[in-house]
Amino acid sequence: MELDDEVCFCFHVTHRKLRNYARINKPKVASLMTECYGAGTGCGWCRPIIVKIWETHGQEKPGEIPTLASMAERKAAREQYWLDKFGKKPADGGEKKDA
Numbered sequence: 476m477e478l479d480d481e482v483c484f485c486f487h488v489t490h491r492k493l494r495n496y497a498r499i500n501k502p503k504v505a506s507l508m509t510e511c512y513g514a515g516t517g518c519g520w521c522r523p524i525i526v527k528i529w530e531t532h533g534q535e536k537p538g539e540i541p542t543l544a545s546m547a548e549r550k551a552a553r554e555q556y557w558l559d560k561f562g563k564k565p566a567d568g569g570e571k572k573d574a
């Protein structure tokens with residue numbers, strides 16, 4: 476996963492933002508990673524990845540970030556997550572919105 480890849484599609488939070496948040500703030504529990512631009516507080520699809528980032532960069536004993544190879548694969552996995560959990564595709568489609 477590249478540093479500029481989005482991890483949380485709901486709030487458009489990148490791997491870099493989450494990694495830096497974990498490194499700098501060392502949150503005591505993984506749920507505090509949501510303080511990084513609200514990551515993980517939407518549909519919840521990205522939470523397992525955020526936990527891995529926290530384990531890898533926010534802890535003394537590093538974990539391993541899962542390898543969903545490409546942005547297209549992650550978007551497809553999230554779409555399937557939405558279909559399984561909510562019975563519909565995400566409305567935003569995981570695309571960035573212009574400001």
Ligand code: FES
Binds near residue numbers: 482483518522
């Ligand atoms: S993709 Fe992160 S909360 Fe939906």
